[in-house]
Amino acid sequence: MAANNPFPLSRDALLGCYRRMRTIREFEDRLHIDFGRGDIPGFVHLYAGEEAAAVGIMSHLGDGDRIASTHRGHGHCIAKGVDVGAMMKEIYGRKGGSCEGKGGSMHIADLSKGMMGANGILGAGAPLVCGAALAAKFRGKGEIAICFVGDGASNQGTFLESLNLAAIWNLPALFVVENNGYAESTSRDYATAVNSYVDRASGFGLPGVVVDGTDFFAVHEAAGEIIRRAREGGGPSLLECKMVRFHGHFEGDAQTYRANGELEDLRANHDCLKKLAAQLTSAGVASAAELADIDRQVLALIEQAVVDAKAAPLPSAADLLTDVYVKY
Amino acid sequence: MSNPASGNPCVGIIANPVSARDVRRVIANASTLQLTDRVNIILRALAALRALGVRQVLMMPDKVGISSLLLRGLARERTLGNAMPDVAFLTMEITSSAEDTRCAVRLMRAAGVCSILVLGGDGTHRAVVRELYLGSTADAPRIPIAGLSTGTNNAFPEMRESTVTALAVGLHATGRIPAERALAGNKLLEIDVNGGAIRDIAIVDAAVAFDRFIGARAMWKPDNLHSLFLAFGEPTAVGLSAIGGLLQPVSPRAPGGLAIRFGDGRAGSAGAIELTVPFAPGLIRSVQIAAWTAIEAGQALPVDLPGGSMALDGERELVFAEGDAVTVTLRENAFPTVDVPGCLHFAAQHGLFRHPATSQ
Ligand SMILES: Cc1ncc(C[n+]2csc(CCOP(=O)(O)OP(=O)(O)O)c2C)c(N)n1
Ligand SMILES: [Mg+2]
Numbered sequence: 001m002a003a004n005n006p007f008p009l010s011r012d013a014l015l016g017c018y019r020r021m022r023t024i025r026e027f028e029d030r031l032h033i034d035f036g037r038g039d040i041p042g043f044v045h046l047y048a049g050e051e052a053a054a055v056g057i058m059s060h061l062g063d064g065d066r067i068a069s070t071h072r073g074h075g076h077c078i079a080k081g082v083d084v085g086a087m088m089k090e091i092y093g094r095k096g097g098s099c100e101g102k103g104g105s106m107h108i109a110d111l112s113k114g115m116m117g118a119n120g121i122l123g124a125g126a127p128l129v130c131g132a133a134l135a136a137k138f139r140g141k142g143e144i145a146i147c148f149v150g151d152g153a154s155n156q157g158t159f160l161e162s163l164n165l166a167a168i169w170n171l172p173a174l175f176v177v178e179n180n181g182y183a184e185s186t187s188r189d190y191a192t193a194v195n196s197y198v199d200r201a202s203g204f205g206l207p208g209v210v211v212d213g214t215d216f217f218a219v220h221e222a223a224g225e226i227i228r229r230a231r232e233g234g235g236p237s238l239l240e241c242k243m244v245r246f247h248g249h250f251e252g253d254a255q256t257y258r259a260n261g262e263l264e265d266l267r268a269n270h271d272c273l274k275k276l277a278a279q280l281t282s283a284g285v286a287s288a289a290e291l292a293d294i295d296r297q298v299l300a301l302i303e304q305a306v307v308d309a310k311a312a313p314l315p316s317a318a319d320l321l322t323d324v325y326v327k328y
Numbered sequence: 329m330s331n332p333a334s335g336n337p338c339v340g341i342i343a344n345p346v347s348a349r350d351v352r353r354v355i356a357n358a359s360t361l362q363l364t365d366r367v368n369i370i371l372r373a374l375a376a377l378r379a380l381g382v383r384q385v386l387m388m389p390d391k392v393g394i395s396s397l398l399l400r401g402l403a404r405e406r407t408l409g410n411a412m413p414d415v416a417f418l419t420m421e422i423t424s425s426a427e428d429t430r431c432a433v434r435l436m437r438a439a440g441v442c443s444i445l446v447l448g449g450d451g452t453h454r455a456v457v458r459e460l461y462l463g464s465t466a467d468a469p470r471i472p473i474a475g476l477s478t479g480t481n482n483a484f485p486e487m488r489e490s491t492v493t494a495l496a497v498g499l500h501a502t503g504r505i506p507a508e509r510a511l512a513g514n515k516l517l518e519i520d521v522n523g524g525a526i527r528d529i530a531i532v533d534a535a536v537a538f539d540r541f542i543g544a545r546a547m548w549k550p551d552n553l554h555s556l557f558l559a560f561g562e563p564t565a566v567g568l569s570a571i572g573g574l575l576q577p578v579s580p581r582a583p584g585g586l587a588i589r590f591g592d593g594r595a596g597s598a599g600a601i602e603l604t605v606p607f608a609p610g611l612i613r614s615v616q617i618a619a620w621t622a623i624e625a626g627q628a629l630p631v632d633l634p635g636g637s638m639a640l641d642g643e644r645e646l647v648f649a650e651g652d653a654v655t656v657t658l659r660e661n662a663f664p665t666v667d668v669p670g671c672l673h674f675a676a677q678h679g680l681f682r683h684p685a686t687s688q
Binding site: 006007008181188189192194195196198199202207208209210211215217218220221222225226229234237240242279282283 | 346349350351353355357360362363391392396397424538539540541542543544545635637647649
């Protein structure tokens with residue numbers, strides 16, 4: 001880091017991160033509208049508000065690093081580089097989708113990008129990540145695997161068992177607890193006996209770190225150190241990102257469990273995109289006009305993805321019998 | 329033990345549930361004090377306060393687990409018949425940020441607490457003192473604090489068993505020790521941006537860094553440092569104040585402070601000396617020192633970096649840009665703390681813990 005570049009990333013990389021965060025926001029906000037219109041089959045859980053965590057962490061990864069996502073997975077997919085057009089088709093249940101339109105929102109996967117899949121089963125990604133991290137350890141190329149888990153899902157036995165497994169095998173694994181304060185409508189304070197994920201990690205001998213998940217630089221910086229340690233053989237860690245979700249648990253959630261004015265406050269004062277934009281413009285890294293230009297391009301990209309998804313054919317009955325077994 | 333006339337003293341407790349949680353856990357094996365341990369520290373302090381006759385305690389609430397675990401612990405103590413003060417949680421909006429600490433201090437001040445027991449690292453103590461110092465009028469009574477170290481770098485709070493600290497707090501709160509013997513004055517650094525547009529404080533160290541972002545807050549990269557102001561720095565410290573402590577120590581009670589200018593090792597221009605310091609727990613690093621000088625109270629010293637950030641007591645807190653006028657001023661006797669060893673020596677000298685033998 002030089003005195004004349006006061007950020008840990010180049011200008012291009014910073015603008016790239018801003019673009020990814022904006023893409024996630026626009027993607028999710030568009031799904032919010034389209035789902036409300038009844039255009040989309042199945043269920044969607046939106047990641048809007050939480051973008052800084054996915055992008056802050058994924059900005060340290062390459063395609064050889066693997067992640068296991070959650071039911072709220074669109075942000076992880078976009079941050080990991082999955083094609084937005086294919087994602088949109090998948091969510092619309094169309095051919096040409098990431099899984100040929102047969103999986104939907106909670107099954108988007110793209111192994112070529114190291115994205116092992118969203119997952120409808122809470123906590124199910126954690127053991128998968130232990131497997132991926134073990135494979136990475138054997139490959140010996142310094143690759144790592146990351147498990148994302150919500151505050152609610154962190155109470156699943158699979159998650160705790162995986163912390164244990166990762167510790168005894170000293171796996172290059174990172175467990176990211178995305179703490180948005182709620183599991184569906186159940187507040188975290190009610191449902192978790194000891195409200196500290198770091199304490200849980202310590203119980204298995206893993207170090208744990210807490211960051212403000214609405215601050216891109218906070219996530220990026222902490223994740224950078226943790227990931228470097230894992231790549232160099234230092235073993236697993238846990239990272240808790242405190243974050244906020246802007247939409248309901250699922251689309252159609254009336255959110256009666258929220259306090260009065262909570263959402264307005266979150267959107268006004270805890271919006272990770274607004275924060276990043278302010279940091280970049282006030283330090284003179286980018287002008288407001290440049291960011292607005294990126295916003296326009298992203299909007300056009302999402303609009304095109306929706307047009308293409310709607311135009312794509314539905315899977316046929318014959319497609320049901322493809323992609324069922326893997327050939328070795 | 330008799331309780332001299334002092335009304336019904338109330339003590340405030342502010343326990344930071346998220347101190348000792350930053351990235352230094354993975355960088356240097358810094359300690360992670362578990363919530364259950366923090367709650368046990370509080371329970372021990374409560375038992376000591378109650379033994380000295382403090383019946384009322386006001387606590388900052390939180391959503392991270394201290395309050396819920398403490399309530400469980402207090403219910404257990406009640407069931408077991410152990411005397412504890414009445415613990416009331418402040419009614420306030422919980423933001424899970426440093427704002428909670430500031431809000432709790434305001435409410436505790438309004439409630440007239442005798443003192444505030446603080447659990448946290450330097451940063452938590454700074455947040456409490458900041459509100460007490462910047463948020464009160466000159467003629468308002470000064471509320472003393474007593475610190476318990478549960479953070480990463482603890483240059484300010486002393487490492488001490490909470491039972492003992494709480495005994496000192498209880499002796500003071502119940503009026504058994506006169507204030508001039510129970511309390512000590514402390515220095516701090518006042519930070520001013522653009523003639524009062526932003527005012528802040530540091531109770532140990534204010535570091536000027538090249539970063540223009542707050543990021544993960546903690547400081548662990550020596551080459552990010554431009555300069556450093558110290559209210560005090562002891563050779564036994566760990567963290568930024570250890571730089572002064574190993575260069576030219578200044579004790580917390582001595583007048584004056586220290587200013588240090590780092591060499592720009594990154595640009596290849598060698599500093600005057602290289603100093604090896606415990607930069608963070610478990611992290612021994614070299615820093616390039618260009619110059620250092622003692623500073624006097626009351627002088628507004630300019631920060632001569634056009635744009636960067638300031639770390640206050642070890643955490644990046646504010647970002648400034650070209651054209652911002654930033655100054656640092658040392659203040660002496662700026663806020664009182666409970667002098668724990670002083671109180672207990674006084675108690676021993678005056679037989680405050682002696683009683684006539686009870687007949688069996
Ligand atoms: C094993 C399992 N149990 C229950 C559910 C139903 N379910 C779906 S999402 C959810 C809440 C998850 O909360 P959290 O882990 O905090 O993630 P968030 O939705 O907040 O991102 C529940 C209970 C499920 N999908 N899988
Ligand atoms: Mg949640």
